[in-house]
Amino acid sequence: MIDRFKNWFRKVPDTEITIPATRIQHFEKNLGFTIPPEHYKLFEKALRHRSIVDNDKFESFETYERLEFLGDAVLDLIVTEILFEKFPTENEGFLTKLRAKLVRGDTLYELAQKLDLSHYLEVGDRAAGQGIEFSKSVLSDVYEALIAAIYISAGYENAYKFVEKNIENFLDINQVVNNIDNYKSVLMEYSQSQKLKLPKYTVLSESGPGHNKTFHVAVYFENENMGEGIGKSKKQAEQQAAKEALRKVRLAGR
Secondary structure, rough: OHHHHHHHHHHOOOOOOOOOHHHHHHHHHHHHOOOOOHHHHHHHHHHHHHHHHHHOOOOOOHHHHHHHHHHHHHHHHHHHHHHHHHOOOOOOHHHHHHHHHHOOOOHHHHHHHOOHHHHHHEEOOOOOOHHHHHHHHHHHHHHHHHHHHHHHHOOOOHHHHHHHHHHHHOOOHHHOOOOOOOOHHHHHHHHOOOOOOOOEEEEEEEOOOOOOOOOEEEEEOOOOOEEEEEEEHHHHHHHHHHHHHHHHHHOOOO
C-alpha cells in the first residue's frame, strides 16, 4: 500500500525547476538535511501555492495540495507512533486527545513558522502582496506537504525523525499535556484538522427547579448525533457530550 502511494505521487510529470538551486540549498539548513538534486522538483511542489496556476505555467497537481493529502496521513501515523512510545502507560483516550492537539492547524502553523516556510512559499503574480504566504491554513498545509516530500524522497524513518525533532525543539509537550482536559476544545481542533464543520451543541432537555437544573445536551457533526452528556450546567453537559464524541470518533477510526 505504501509503495503504491509513493508510485502514485511519482507518476505525475514534473516541470522544470523554477526555484533556483541556491534557494533550495538554503532551505536545507532549516530542514536539517541535504536534499539530493534529483528531488528538488518534489520539494518545489511542496512549496508552491495553487495561485501559481494563474500563470498558466503549472497545473493544479504541481502545487502542494496533492502532497498535503499524503502528508496529512503520514503525519497522523508519525504522531501516533511518537505518542505511543512516549506515553507507554496512558490510555487510548489520553493519546487520542493529545494527538488531536499536535496535528491541529494551530500547532502545524507554529512549526511552519519555526521553519520559516513563508519565506520559501512560491505564490502567483496576482496573489503576491496579499499575505497568502503568512496564512495559518496555508502554512499548516505546506508543512504537511513538506512531510510528504520527505517521506517520498527519504522514506518514513527520515520523515519520522524530522517530525520528532520539530516536536522536541519547538513545542513544550508537557504544556500540551496539561491542557488536554477541555474536551470541547479538543473536539473542535479535531474537526478543524479533519476539515469538518465545527461541532454544534443542542440542549435536548432541562429538568429540575431553577436553582438546581440538570441539562441534557447532544453534540452534532453535520446533523449526526456524535455524543450526549448530562450535567448541572450547560457547560458541564457539553463537556461530557464532547468527551463521548471523541470516544466514538476514536472507535470509528475517523
